[in-house]
């Protein structure tokens with residue numbers, strides 16, 4: 507395999523090293539392209555651009571492979587819990603019992619949020635979208651933790667990470683409780699990480715919290731499956747914002763905003779809204795299949811297709827099984843979920859979807875489980891954010907530890923050339 511790639515332009519040849527990843531992925535290192543040739547590359551949407559070297563998540567979209575730190579997602583979803591996976595992603599290795607207990611203990615110590623934050627939450631109308639509230643609250647946390655983390659101190663890094671792992675679920679729970687008109691809750695230190703999140707979200711003031719094993723396991727699995735996905739839109743945002751040396755919380759808040767969009771994390775909400783709209787319109791899935799295929803119709807089948815998976819999304823396989831189990835165990839019969847099944851079956855056999863390799867993605871099934879668990883539709887993307895938190899942290903930490911330069915893409919300018927200013931009275 508040659509070590510260099512040659513670019514030829516206008517009779518001149520330019521050589522660039524070829525970098526090989528541990529899974530034999532090849533990349534042309536164009537660091538010196540502009541200096542050597544005066545040219546840049548153009549790649550809208552970054553479909554062919556690697557923004558960094560990373561040791562966190564490996565994804566092969568063609569083969570449908572997803573691994574965190576070398577461990578297959580299938581194995582992690584089956585054998586690990588969310589907190590272990592979070593530790594693995596952030597620090598690079600699975601924790602031993604002692605490290606995991608310490609991590610959990612340290613999180614518990616930090617799991618209160620300043621009471622003044624409630625005033626900020628109070629300022630939002632009940633109708634506010636939970637993602638906007640969560641992004642704002644995460645940003646507001648900076649005011650209560652104003653010292654920027656010293657990234658050259660391992661200890662300072664660790665405690666900044668513990669702090670956000672502890673406080674973020676409280677913000678998530680408060681966002682939901684505000685929406686549902688429930689008093690704010692701080693959870694219970696004697697519970698597991700995910701169990702406590704569930705309690706903080708759903709405990710009624712007049713009722714004892716009763717743990718439901720099926721629900722907690724499904725939630726745990728969903729969080730693991732969402733925990734990282736290499737350089738997607740929100741993660742790239744976190745790395746980009748962090749590259750200016752803005753703090754961890756500020757970078758995360760920006761990531762939440764990026765995740766909100768319906769083409770990214772917001773798809774899980776969009777899926778359910780689409781299914782409800784199909785039901786309200788008589789439940790004719792074929793009509794909506796036809797709309798999705800019609801190039802003159804902007805309608806897309808939400809929850810289908812993926813930027814990098816041109817094969818079945820491996821997370822979708824795991825989650826489909828979990829969805830079937832949860833619906834079965836909870837004895838849920840729901841016409842909207844029947845529509846989802848019909849739509850998935852039809853799309854899997856339809857030439858338009860087959861030829862374009864448009865399979866149901868993780869968000870198609872996650873929305874179904876969230877609905878079964880009684881989570882309001884506009885909280886779905888917040889649940890995604892909760893799962894993605896360790897991935898964002900891991901990517902931010904890696905970026906800072908590798909001392910990556912500030913992210914600053916270039917452009918090809920296509921505007922007006924220099925022209926004289928025209929005074930107002932002559933325009």
Ligand code: CMC
Pocket residue numbers: 735738768769770771773798799805806807808809810811812813814862864867868869
């Ligand atoms: N319904 C109908 N047609 C589709 C869909 C869809 N959901 N997705 C892609 N296509 C068509 C698209 O029209 C195009 O057709 P043609 O080649 O004839 O022009 C072809 O498939 C390729 O699509 P693309 O837009 O070039 O693909 P992309 O890689 O830029 O976009 C995507 C990926 C996820 C934005 C897109 O598939 C989509 O909009 N899906 C629906 C939204 C969704 O479910 N997003 C969640 C992604 S998973 C969660 C996450 O990781 O954030």
